[in-house]
Amino acid sequence: MAAAAAGVLTAVSLATAPTASAETDADAAPGEAGAAAEWDLVWADEFDGPAGQLPDSSLWQFDIGHSYPGGPDNWGTGEIAYHTDDPDNISLDGNGNLEITALRDANGDWTSARIETHRGDFKPPAGGSLRIEGNLQIPGVTGDAALGYWPAFWALGSPYRGNYWNWPAIGEFDIMENVNGNDWVAAVLHCGVPQGGPCNETLGLGHETACPTGPCPGEFHEYAFEWDDSGPSQQLRWYVDGQLHHTVSEADMPADTWADMTGHAGYFILLNLAIGGAFPDGVAGFPTPTAATESGHSLLVDYVRVYTADGDPCGDCDPDPGDGHDAYEPIAATSYDGSSGVPTADDSVGPLSNGDWLRFDGVEFGSQPPLDVVATVASGAPDGVSGLVEVRIGSPTAPPIGSFALGSTGGWNSFTDIPGNVDGPTGTHNVYLTFTAGHGEPYVTVRSFRFRR
Structure with a gap:
């Protein structure tokens, strides 16, 4: 919306009639538009x-x-x-x-x-x-x-x-x-x-x-x-x-x-x-x-x-894997490369709630897939308040490749290791930790995670 949040209300002088016809003919129907092959x-x-x-x-x-x-x-x-x-x-x-x-x-x-x-x-x-x-x-x-x-x-x-x-x-x-x-x-x-x-x-x-x-x-x-x-x-x-x-x-x-x-x-x-x-x-x-x-x-x-x-055969792979993370060594939650709605402490991230996510770029899995994932997490949520910690590849909305449920551990600093099975990838990928619950209450703090094989 033009000048939608500007706070500076200068006059807008766009023409009162449209400019010439569309610059390029293109069928924008999903599945055919742009460079994307399948929507x-x-x-x-x-x-x-x-x-x-x-x-x-x-x-x-x-x-x-x-x-x-x-x-x-x-x-x-x-x-x-x-x-x-x-x-x-x-x-x-x-x-x-x-x-x-x-x-x-x-x-x-x-x-x-x-x-x-x-x-x-x-x-x-x-x-x-x-x-x-x-x-x-x-x-x-x-x-x-x-x-x-x-x-x-x-x-x-x-x-x-x-x-x-x-x-x-x-x-x-x-x-x-x-x-x-x-x-x-x-x-x-x-x-x-x-x-x-x-x-x-x-x-x-x-x-x-x-x-x-x-x-x-x-x-x-x-x-x-x-x-x-x-x-x-x-x-x-x-x-x-x-x-x-x-x-x-x-x-x-x-x-x-x-x-x-x-x-x-x-x-x-x-x-x-x-x-x-x-x-x-x-x-x-x-x-x-x-x-x-x-x-x-x-x-x-x-x-x-x-x-x-x-649109890219490489998908979400990192073009420079050496700058990423080793999937089989502990990955500190605070080392995330992108996030949504995330508070950060000195050595952990959280408390987190429904819809939050963390992205870790260039996680190297090698040629053999992992068997599971282990996360070091804590929860000071009230009794009955719980949620899922999910692992996704390439996008925070991609199907999860693994998950585990978490309820209270006795406090936001009472960390414990919780494993979860994964449908393990190979190669190098951007990995997302996403947090899903049927409520808006915070329910998890994450210190680190790693995969095992």
Whole structure:
């Protein structure tokens, strides 16, 4: 969402009509797009359910009010609607869609809604690709009645959560934006520094296009974003109805800018319908909404789906195994190469809870697979609070190759060795320890782990 977290509300001057037609024809259907050979569905919401029901709370969380706690006012964009979890603003429509509706009350105050995925680790597996896809209908209102409407389908870098002032360095992928009911949609990358820099902030690196299969407002269109890590230079690609219309390459910007944007745990996905703000104001040339703006128009979302694909025969192997870890020697938990939601102590990592993970790059297994894994762990969780410690290869969402359950050991510093069988790999891989429980309570601290053969 253009300038979604900037805090600096400079005027946005994107053209009021789309630029020329799509730069490249490409069929973006899973299984054929980009360099990926085979897509696997890893996350989805089809928004099926009765009319008036809120979106699935196991998949989505609400953003309430005018800002994140401690974050920039008006979400950093200048938008004016108060976001709610009121079914009048956001609910299933009973026809397989999520409906987000902007409403103005008798005092002239606007309400709308904004949600984001609980998951914040959407990124391609090493050497593979990520695809985020949605079928959406932007509000079917145009002209003066549409002034200030700003629907968006986008993703933010997970380090933004809890910080709220590290934008745009952590990255933002605007998969679809539309303002003021214009018959075009925008795709934008935000990264780098808050003003200027290699990503032209606060405008970002963007492109607008007409929808190739019919008008953008009031009709469903497929909007997709791909992050391709299968070649020597990573690429970001944006599609509308299967047609490629915007591309940004790793080679287009400084290495540190790209690393800041891609080197963290991943991204979370957002859906929202804003009213007013820097983008619609900048396109209109004056403040929006106006007295002519109509209340009650909606963004409809048929589905959101996330796919990944392996694109490199090497998969998740480390090109320089000598810089990795010996699978058969103790691997200190504090030596992790990547993580999500992880507190670290002097000699251990934790306490950890559901959804956390640790990544260890270049773990060398050799030519014979291990028989099991042994982890040195502790738990000070209350009685009845337990969870799984799982081992995965290549991705925190890959199928586990082994796991064990853990309950209280008598304290967070009461370490014990617990073995777990593994369907052992050979060669060199990036290994993930993931932590899964049916609750949000911390339940494990990890000091080290090793494999045995």
